[in-house]
Amino acid sequence: MSDRTKIKFLCVLFLVFLFVLECSSKPTMAFAGQKTYTIKESSKPSAATQKLSTYNKYTKDWYVFNEIFKKCERAGGGKVVVKKGNYGICRAVQIPSNVTLILEDGVVIKKLTKTGSNKLKAVKTLFELVEPSKATVAGAHSLYDGVHNVKIIGKGSAVIDLDYMEGSVAIVMAHNKNISFDGITFKNMNTGHFIEMDASKDVTVNNCTFTGSKISPKINKEAINIDTPDKLTGGFNHTWTSYDKTPVNNVTITKCTFEEIDAAIGTHKYSQQPDAEGNYTINMVHKNITIQDCKFLNIRKSSLNILNWENTIIENNLFDGGKYPVFNSSTGETFYYGSTAFVAKAVTKFIFRNNTISNMSTVGGAYGAPLGQADAVSLYTALSCYITREEIELMKTNKCINLEQPHVLFVPNTYEDSTGNTYYVELN
Numbered sequence: 560m561s562d563r564t565k566i567k568f569l570c571v572l573f574l575v576f577l578f579v580l581e582c583s584s585k586p587t588m589a590f591a592g593q594k595t596y597t598i599k600e601s602s603k604p605s606a607a608t609q610k611l612s613t614y615n616k617y618t619k620d621w622y623v624f625n626e627i628f629k630k631c632e633r634a635g636g637g638k639v640v641v642k643k644g645n646y647g648i649c650r651a652v653q654i655p656s657n658v659t660l661i662l663e664d665g666v667v668i669k670k671l672t673k674t675g676s677n678k679l680k681a682v683k684t685l686f687e688l689v690e691p692s693k694a695t696v697a698g699a700h701s702l703y704d705g706v707h708n709v710k711i712i713g714k715g716s717a718v719i720d721l722d723y724m725e726g727s728v729a730i731v732m733a734h735n736k737n738i739s740f741d742g743i744t745f746k747n748m749n750t751g752h753f754i755e756m757d758a759s760k761d762v763t764v765n766n767c768t769f770t771g772s773k774i775s776p777k778i779n780k781e782a783i784n785i786d787t788p789d790k791l792t793g794g795f796n797h798t799w800t801s802y803d804k805t806p807v808n809n810v811t812i813t814k815c816t817f818e819e820i821d822a823a824i825g826t827h828k829y830s831q832q833p834d835a836e837g838n839y840t841i842n843m844v845h846k847n848i849t850i851q852d853c854k855f856l857n858i859r860k861s862s863l864n865i866l867n868w869e870n871t872i873i874e875n876n877l878f879d880g881g882k883y884p885v886f887n888s889s890t891g892e893t894f895y896y897g898s899t900a901f902v903a904k905a906v907t908k909f910i911f912r913n914n915t916i917s918n919m920s921t922v923g924g925a926y927g928a929p930l931g932q933a934d935a936v937s938l939y940t941a942l943s944c945y946i947t948r949e950e951i952e953l954m955k956t957n958k959c960i961n962l963e964q965p966h967v968l969f970v971p972n973t974y975e976d977s978t979g980n981t982y983y984v985e986l987n
Contacts, residue, residue: 593637593657596627600644617675620646629691631658636708647671651684651731653691657708662743664715670724683727683751685719686711688735689799701801703760705734713742713767723749723773733788733800735759741766745782748772748820752784757795758805764812772820778860778883781822783812785868787830787843791938794828804830809847818856821883825864829905829928831939839939844869851875855900859883863901866928867942870908873901878916896920897963904928905942911967912953917960922986924968944973951975951984959986 604622608614614622624646631637636657643665649672654660662668674681688706693699711730721727728751732738738759745753745767753769756762769782788795790802817823832841849872855862858881865871881898897920903909905928916922928942946969959965969982 594630594634595638595640596630597640597642598623598627598646599642600646613674613676613679615675617647617649617671617673618679621648621650621652624648624652625691628652628654628658631655632690632692641666641668645669648685649674649681650679651682651687651694653687653689653694654706654709654711655690656706659710659712662711662713662717662719664717666713667718667720669720670722670727670729672722672724683724684731684797685721685727685729687731687797688738689733689797693799695798697798698801699799700734701803702805703734703736703758705736705799707736707738709735709737710739710741711743712740713744715742716744717742718744718746719753721745721747721749721751721753723747725749725751727751728753728755730754731797732759732762733757733795733797734805735762737761739763739765744768744770746771748780748782750775750780752780753782755784755786755795756807756810757786757788758800758803758807759810760808762807762810764810764815766814768816768818769820769823770816770818774859774884775821778821779825779827779864780820781825781827781864782817782820783824785810785824785826785845785848786828789828789830792828792830794830804832804843806830806843807845807848811849812851812853813849814852816854816856817858817862818854819858821859822864823853823855823858823862824850825861826866826868827864829867829939829942842867842940842942846870848872849874853877855879855881857881858898861899861902861923863903863923865901865903865906865909867905868903868909869906871906872910874910874912874914876914878914878919880918899923902926903944905944907945909946909950910953911950912956915958915960916962916965916986919962921962921964922954922957922959922967924970925973926970927973946974948975954984955986957986 632655638659640661646668719729786794787804788800789804830843831839834840846869853876855878860883878900882895901923903925927944966983966985971979
């Protein structure tokens with residue numbers, strides 16, 4: 560081999576080495592080249608499972624889904640296609656990383672309230688974004704190191720139905736990242752949530768519908784609950800969390816419809832970590848939440864319950880209608896009060912612009928979060944709220960139609976230039 564040929568060979572070898580090194584340094588592309596699994600109404604689990612005493616018509620679909628997602632975990636991911644049909648799930652199904660779950664047109668997944676066996680108990684969650692092998696491992700995950708790269712996609716009319724099971728939740732998330740939901744109709748909630756989103760980042764919810772719930776005692780149960788895993792507040796109670804109070808970061812909710820429910824999106828508890836002196840002053844803030852091009856229709860009390868959020872953008876949405884009942888025990892009468900678009904507590908960098916608000920009581924209000932607010936424990940430090948004059952001006956871009964009080968209310972010390980008085984921003 561001549562010297563020139565040797566040099567060419569070494570150059571090619573070096574380029575191949577650089578290419579391999581570059582590929583190995585990047586995250587593995589989710590779903591690429593992975594196996595596709597198909598679930599049909601007629602699908603059955605393994606022969607061994609069918610021999611179990613707990614196998615019956617109530618548990619069949621749960622076993623089918625579970626077996627397939629366990630295969631996905633062992634394989635490092637996969638694509639699961641659910642064909643048109645009705646499926647009943649009585650216990651939690653865990654979804655591992657690098658999975659695309661496609662619900663084809665005509666799929667209805669319903670939460671079952673019984674198992675048909677005294678050896679198995681029906682549970683309140685439907686899907687959990689955690690590895691099947693770690694679902695019962697205490698403290699398995701912290702920060703955002705859990706299940707990642709998951710897509711749940713609905714084609715045409717794809718429905719997840721909680722069937723009004725009390726306290727049930729369709730999707731439970733914690734310590735996840737790079738998660739997306741698209742084109743799914745969630746229905747029939749009862750004092751739970753459709754999506755419980757804790758300690759997760761880089762999440763998108765697009766073109767989904769959240770419809771129908773029974774009235775909860777406090778009329779505050781959100782379709783999408785944004786929370787922290789915190790033992791002190793009890794906001795999350797699943798085994799695999801380390802209860803490290805990790806907040807939610809970078810969530811985009813677009814082109815969704817929320818209708819006939821207590822509340823659409825929100826947080827009702829906040830978390831703090833202790834400082835060097837042992838005082839709880841380090842705030843665990845949810846950041847970078849965008850809600851745009853959505854419809855909020857006949858939401859009973861407040862469409863958005865915002866607590867301890869930073870860098871929030873709410874734009875180009877429609878808020879229309881809604882009222883909630885209040886029972887007067889002295890007269891025996893029930894009165895109805897109009898709903899609001901938002902309640903914002905302890906927010907900073909808050910943009911609310913170019914929305915349409917119609918047939919409601921008022922637009923909303925900004926408040927601090929004093930001790931005891933939102934069920935915060937007494938150890939935690941009260942939170943303040945701060946709205947700038949520029950953000951107040953942007954609120955004037957919203958359009959109000961047929962409101963009882965077409966304004967945004969700011970309590971003292973929640974806005975720039977506060978004079979210690981309640982301040983109202985009148986909208987058009």
